Amino acid sequence: MATGIAVQRNASEAAQEQQAAAQQVLGIISGFWLSRAVQVAATLEIPDLLADGPRDANDLAAASRTHAPSLYRLLRALASAGVLRELPGQCFEATALSNLLRKDVPGSMRSTAITELGLMHYASWGNLIDTLRTGDYAFQTTFQTDPWTYLKGHPELGAIFNDSMTNVTKVMQRAILEAYDFSPYRKIVDLGGGQGLLLKAMLEASPQARGVLFDAPQVVEQARQVLRDEPAAERIEFDAGDFFQGVTAGGDLYTMKWILHDWADAESRLILQNIRKVMAPGARVLVLDMVLPEPNVPDFGPMMDLNMLVMTGGRERTEAEFADLLTSAGLRLRRVYTTKSPLGIVEAEAAE
Template sequence: MTELSLPPHLHVIQLSWGYLYSAALHAVVEIGVADRLESGPRSAASLAEELGVEAQPLHRALRLLATAHVFSEDDDGRFHLTPSADVLRKNAPGSMRDAVLMLAHETFWAPAGKLATTIRTGKTPFTEIFGAPFFDILEKNPEFGRIFHRGMAGFSDTENAPIAASFDFGRFEKIVDVGGGHGGFLIEVLGKNPKARGVLFDAAHVLREARIAAAGLEGRCELATGDFFQSAPGGDCLILKRILHDWTDESAIAILRVCRRALAEGGRVLVIDAVIPRGNAPHPGKELDVLMMASLPGRERTEEEFREMFAAADLRLERVVPTPSALSIVEASAAPSR
């Protein structure tokens, strides 16, 4: 068992007010502080004047974040970018700005504040708080839709290349990214496998911001709109990256059955999600699992839980391929005929 670096009572207090860091981070990202520090350190008063906000609250939020190495304050009261603050700039390579705006958005933290209700009832309070289920709000509220899809793209951009390099996609001719968002992952896959062709499959409003043409891949990748509960384009590799964890087991099995019907003979369904390990060690999937429990109907799963879902969808788990990210590639084939 790992020893705590703090006495138990202080450790519990630190966990209890951890949400204050999320709140401060979201606030300074929303008003654009990091972008104003690109040219050099500045005082909170100078930043506040340019941003049209109050200097004292801004200083206090930045001071808290500096204790977590996001920004640093010098002896003259000026704030500097740190490596963790630099990635909050809008135009920074691998910018996490949109990811922070999504992950610390009220649609996630408000239901998390009522987690006891979820534990008592087994249901998220999301609909009670916001008036409709998560994905209904996502479709009906364009502003939140943009925050979510851009956030997911930003969240995924740093992991896409190492995940794509962890699997031999070169053996497939037609790769379909089901619910593939703006196409960040498929772009990495096709870039590493020049003989493969791709299909980016998602809702029409999501594909409006697809990156395929900007990546110069429109000649090898088509865009297809639809509902993955109803159908999916055919191919010998169907990818579900960060999709099944959004849904209950019943809904996830329904999606897998659609993919099974679209799968070419000898093909593979690749589920790219966190695979929860045994034991008490920290794992990002355990954090994400509680996020899913609070706001969505979904969950993160163990290898055995994936095996059971695949079997219910007439698929067979072949192997779990670890990647340098928090996600694994769970490979499935068509189950043999009985």
């Protein structure tokens, strides 16, 4: 009798575990619905429209030029996920999540949502299975070009992408500055430095240093405008170029945030070799990328690695993979610093 009760209890527990697992799988399957809903709301500037207080769905539809009954269903879905909060009378108000999707708040993630969940990524991820079958990255096969050429041909998207990178940098730069001492350096060269906010922060942490912002010509011009009123701009040289052809010489610190992860090992090696050729004696190289954890550890890195496979043909790397890559370029891994962000700091020096 007791055995029968135990069997029934075990069967009941197994059924409950299966039901919980099914709910979790359903959440995973439907996850992209919420992602796309967030992207559309950000594009329509719904969070900005709610900045001054609650508004009803009809008012929001008129302001966003959308169909009111359909917009209400989008807003209700977002409220069910905590992105908005629904009030009586089909009214909606902002939450801490939606406030991060506004244009005018520190740490805004609006441009990131629009970029990462827009056509470039959405269409490319739709072809993930082709990448797994061929090894060719999905963006290339989807759009018949690389992401950087595509963005050059679509300057509005390019501006949103650059703004996204700037906003992500704002969120992460404090963690970078807390983890690493920039004060010993005199010439900091930031490769692929975008709009220059990380370089500005590094120079503020190293008042005696001068900086070089190295990026593509159109990005450098954007950076000049972004930084023109910043005191640190007086210590910044703007150098337009192609890091596959060569980089600014004489730096005693070379930094790259989310650069090497865009590229496979062959291209990453070439970038590092170009640095190795011109770095000052005793110089350091900092690679600001995710450092992949041991298997089965909950971490954002493996998903970002999959995104790199889809979007650029690049990759995130383990510490051992960074060490091998650096060695192949005439450099040596000194240390990996962890930060209070998804980024790690991989520090290297010239090999003897």
